[in-house]
Amino acid sequence: MAHFTLTPPYYLALLLLVLTGCDSNEALYLSKQSIIYCSEGAPESFNPQTVTSGTTIDATANQLYNRLIEFDPADNSIIPGIAKSWHVTRDRKMVTFYLHKDIQFHQTSYFTPTRLLNADDIVFSFNRMLDESHQYHAVSGAKYPFFQNAQFAELIESIEKINDHTVRFRLSHSDSSFLANMGSNSAVILSKEYADQLVARDAMADIDMLPIGTGPFKFKQYSSGAFIRYEPHTDYWRGKPQLKQLVFDISPRDTSRLIKLLAGECDIIAYPIAHEKIKQHPNLILESVTSFNVGYFGFNTSKPPFNDPLVRKALSYAINKQAILETVYTGQAEIANGLIPNSSWAYDSSITSQEYSIAKAQKLLTEAGYSEGFTMDLWAMPVQRAYNPNAITMAKLIQADLQKVGIKVEIVSDYEWSTFLRKVSEGEHQSVLLGWSADHPDPDNFFSTLLSCGAIATGSNRTFWCNAKFDQLIQSALQTDNINIRKAYYLKALKLINDEVPLIPIAHSKRYQARAKNINGKLLRSIGGIDFNGVTKN
Amino acid sequence: MLIFTLRRLSLFFFTMLLLTILSFSLSFLFPGEQLINLTGQLYASPEYLEALAHEYHQQEGILSQYFSYLTHLFHGDMGYSMTSQLPITSEIFNRLPATIELTCVALLVAMFFGIPVGFVAAIYHRKVPDNFILAIAMIGYSIPVFWLGMLAILVFSIQLGWLPSAGQISLLFEIKHVTGLQLVDILLSDSEYKWQAFQDASRHLILPVIVVALAPATIFMRLARSAMLEVLDTHYIKAAKAKGLTFSQIIYRHGMRNAVIKVIRDVGLQFANLVTIAMVTEVIFSWPGIGRWLIESIYQRDYTAIQGGLIVLSTFIFIVHIIIDFVYAALNPLAREPHHGT
Numbered sequence: 001m002a003h004f005t006l007t008p009p010y011y012l013a014l015l016l017l018v019l020t021g022c023d024s025n026e027a028l029y030l031s032k033q034s035i036i037y038c039s040e041g042a043p044e045s046f047n048p049q050t051v052t053s054g055t056t057i058d059a060t061a062n063q064l065y066n067r068l069i070e071f072d073p074a075d076n077s078i079i080p081g082i083a084k085s086w087h088v089t090r091d092r093k094m095v096t097f098y099l100h101k102d103i104q105f106h107q108t109s110y111f112t113p114t115r116l117l118n119a120d121d122i123v124f125s126f127n128r129m130l131d132e133s134h135q136y137h138a139v140s141g142a143k144y145p146f147f148q149n150a151q152f153a154e155l156i157e158s159i160e161k162i163n164d165h166t167v168r169f170r171l172s173h174s175d176s177s178f179l180a181n182m183g184s185n186s187a188v189i190l191s192k193e194y195a196d197q198l199v200a201r202d203a204m205a206d207i208d209m210l211p212i213g214t215g216p217f218k219f220k221q222y223s224s225g226a227f228i229r230y231e232p233h234t235d236y237w238r239g240k241p242q243l244k245q246l247v248f249d250i251s252p253r254d255t256s257r258l259i260k261l262l263a264g265e266c267d268i269i270a271y272p273i274a275h276e277k278i279k280q281h282p283n284l285i286l287e288s289v290t291s292f293n294v295g296y297f298g299f300n301t302s303k304p305p306f307n308d309p310l311v312r313k314a315l316s317y318a319i320n321k322q323a324i325l326e327t328v329y330t331g332q333a334e335i336a337n338g339l340i341p342n343s344s345w346a347y348d349s350s351i352t353s354q355e356y357s358i359a360k361a362q363k364l365l366t367e368a369g370y371s372e373g374f375t376m377d378l379w380a381m382p383v384q385r386a387y388n389p390n391a392i393t394m395a396k397l398i399q400a401d402l403q404k405v406g407i408k409v410e411i412v413s414d415y416e417w418s419t420f421l422r423k424v425s426e427g428e429h430q431s432v433l434l435g436w437s438a439d440h441p442d443p444d445n446f447f448s449t450l451l452s453c454g455a456i457a458t459g460s461n462r463t464f465w466c467n468a469k470f471d472q473l474i475q476s477a478l479q480t481d482n483i484n485i486r487k488a489y490y491l492k493a494l495k496l497i498n499d500e501v502p503l504i505p506i507a508h509s510k511r512y513q514a515r516a517k518n519i520n521g522k523l524l525r526s527i528g529g530i531d532f533n534g535v536t537k538n
Numbered sequence: 539m540l541i542f543t544l545r546r547l548s549l550f551f552f553t554m555l556l557l558t559i560l561s562f563s564l565s566f567l568f569p570g571e572q573l574i575n576l577t578g579q580l581y582a583s584p585e586y587l588e589a590l591a592h593e594y595h596q597q598e599g600i601l602s603q604y605f606s607y608l609t610h611l612f613h614g615d616m617g618y619s620m621t622s623q624l625p626i627t628s629e630i631f632n633r634l635p636a637t638i639e640l641t642c643v644a645l646l647v648a649m650f651f652g653i654p655v656g657f658v659a660a661i662y663h664r665k666v667p668d669n670f671i672l673a674i675a676m677i678g679y680s681i682p683v684f685w686l687g688m689l690a691i692l693v694f695s696i697q698l699g700w701l702p703s704a705g706q707i708s709l710l711f712e713i714k715h716v717t718g719l720q721l722v723d724i725l726l727s728d729s730e731y732k733w734q735a736f737q738d739a740s741r742h743l744i745l746p747v748i749v750v751a752l753a754p755a756t757i758f759m760r761l762a763r764s765a766m767l768e769v770l771d772t773h774y775i776k777a778a779k780a781k782g783l784t785f786s787q788i789i790y791r792h793g794m795r796n797a798v799i800k801v802i803r804d805v806g807l808q809f810a811n812l813v814t815i816a817m818v819t820e821v822i823f824s825w826p827g828i829g830r831w832l833i834e835s836i837y838q839r840d841y842t843a844i845q846g847g848l849i850v851l852s853t854f855i856f857i858v859h860i861i862i863d864f865v866y867a868a869l870n871p872l873a874r875e876p877h878h879g880t
């Protein structure tokens with residue numbers, strides 16, 4: 001036979017040649033020096049000042065930025081960050097920070113710093129949020145939910161630069177959560193030099209989308225909704241990171257994250273499912289950390305029928321929390337008795353969860369004039385968060401629970417996460433399943449952010465519940481340093497929540513993540529997401 | 539040839555006419571305002587909407603509205619995606635190459651495996667290999683593609699851990715978007731990890747390509763088999779046999795060439811089928827192509843994207859169809875000049 005034809009064995013040989021390749025030097029492989037983290041959602045911005053969503057905080061806060069003071073990952077005590085030390089006056093109305101002198105900003109394709117970090121950057125970063133006449137204030141919508149909820153604009157009278165490496169904050173009144181707030185994820189330090197250059201280039205909006213910070217990683221590329229690419233910041237003041245690349249692979253579906261982990265396409269995945277399977281796998285590790293968080297069922301108190309406290313109270317009797325805990329959290333959480341977790345110092349055992357009683361619920365509904373029941377919508381968040389690993393299942397359980405008292409529930413869940421959050425903060429919902437992960441260990445972070453009147457405007461109070469007495473209580477709690485007095489105020493606030501039921505706290509969960517065995521280093525934090533500094537691969 | 543070309547062009551014209559009418563009427567049939575469905579301007583100010591209404595001749599008759607829609611289409615303006623608020627045209631042209639890459643590689647694989655195997659079956663007509671190949675073809679054709687895709691992931695990605703399950707390439711590699719065809723872009727790039735990237739991209743291609751190629755490959759097997767049987771039954775083969783040519787000479791010189799021509803004509807028909815399979819496969823393997831994008835648009839009720847995707851995808855299939863018709867005509871004089879040889 002004279003003719004040569006390509007028959008299947010030849011293609012196979014050709015294919016194998018391509019796949020096995022010729023360079024086998026393992027150390028040269030890019031994958032050996034890079035980490036792919038499969039995250040559960042896309043960030044809304046690259047500046048944690050402008051958001052409170054956990055997904056965004058995870059992707060940006062610890063990776064790109066530093067704060068004046070930070071929390072010790074081991075015991076959540078306050079430790080130095082950009083400020084190497086600080087001094088608080090006796091009346092606690094003046095706090096002076098002394099800065100490190102060797103902190104370098106990121107050098108990227110869009111910015112080259114000419115100076116080290118100094119006091120101007122601190123003043124700029126805070127004034128941008130607090131001073132409404134600041135030229136950067138309105139960039140990205142003038143929303144700084146964390147500090148607006150904490151009412152920093154009223155608290156801080158002035159921020160002064162004493163010299164290049166000393167900054168003084170003058171407070172209008174003493175506030176016991178001030179230092180804790182300064183260590184929160186939203187208190188990041190931006191570069192003033194970069195901001196000035198953007199003004200000159202007339203590209204001010206870039207400050208939040210093309211970030212410059214001082215953190216261990218610097219921004220390289222973001223493909224909307226698909227991935228984020230970070231490079232190491234070689235001049236990082238705490239020492240150069242070991243990795244060559246850090247990639248966030250945005251994979252909203254929990255099954256696809258699990259498959260990617262098993263197939264070796266991700267090194268670490270957020271919020272894994274199938275915990276047992278991961279534990280049994282020889283090359284994988286399942287980790288968890290008890291988080292400061294709460295998953296809740298919130299009512300839009302500005303819309304009927306939930307403007308009536310009786311109806312809200314009735315529903316709190318009708319929900320079987322134990323069943324939810326077992327089904328949705330697979331037992332990996334504790335029932336929420338109140339808004340704050342048991343590990344917080346403000347927790348009080350006299351606050352108990354509402355018992356499950358159909359009869360009581362029915363009675364209250366009749367009292368409120370809804371003996372026939374009604375139809376309501378329930379917005380279930382479309383992503384998994386630690387505080388609510390499966391909102392849709394939870395919604396279905398609640399649907400079944402409420403059917404027993406004659407309430408018909410329509411579940412709304414087909415919006416994409418950022419659209420969902422926007423619509424909920426605009427109040428399109430009647431009720432919603434959401435939650436909150438604390439930014440810092442101070443209990444005020446739960447109360448002010450979720451239920452204060454001020455938080456309605458910033459969009460983080462999704463219940464639209466504004467109660468003057470409640471606001472008074474949480475304000476008073478901030479004016480003293482005495483933990484016992486603060487605790488007494490918070491106890492009253494918790495009781496008020498139990499009576500008025502703007503939301504039903506459901507559970508405080510653990511946050512899980514799974515990773516390949518060759519990844520070393522502590523990544524999870526009980527407060528404020530994840531931190532890749534010090535994480536290595538071998 | 540001229541008549542052949544004109545015939546194809548008129549077919550193209552009328553198909554496009556029907557398609558655009560369908561897509562245009564969709565904007566009325568979808569819930570919501572027709573103008574917004576057409577342009578995707580969800581967040582536009584009332585003034586801007588008024589200007590748009592004017593631009594799309596909303597105050598005039600339906601025919602005039604349709605023609606203004608056509609004019610926009612011809613200028614490549616298909617409105618904005620309701621979910622991402624990016625122009626549909628750029629959304630599509632960012633994703634179409636990935637689909638083209640997947641379908642073309644799958645088509646080649648299906649042809650290069652399916653056709654020879656079909657010939658083998660024909661040569662061993664009614665013997666064990668023939669029956670075996672027919673059985674395999676039947677099974678391959680009957681397997682639902684989504685099930686096969688998941689099975690492939692379960693076995694090769696999860697159990698064995700050999701091949702990746704999602705995407706076109708590992709995110710570690712930065713490849714500049716030039717043509718959109720990943721393998722071509724890698725070869726064009728100047729990354730120091732070019733070779734690793736190429737390997738990685740090929741590894742990512744294997745599973746989806748096999749899944750997409752299986753059904754068409756089995757069809758090619760059966761087509762090639764019957765085409766070869768037909769050819770072997772012709773007088774010229776009998777004449778060749780009578781002249782004393784060996785069996786392999788008959789197959790290689792006369793049989794294969796004439797049988798392949800018959801199969802080529804059906805490749806065009808299979809292409810539409812292939813794209814449908816590719817759409818499902820893209821979803822399973824998170825392939826960043828137009829099929830996955832279109833299916834996601836349906837989930838998110840992105841009406842502008844559905845209309846634009848419909849038009850571009852069907853035009854694409856249609857153009858490929860016509861190209862294959864021309865290739866067939868070029869190879870086979872009987873097709874372009876029917877009076878020859880009759």
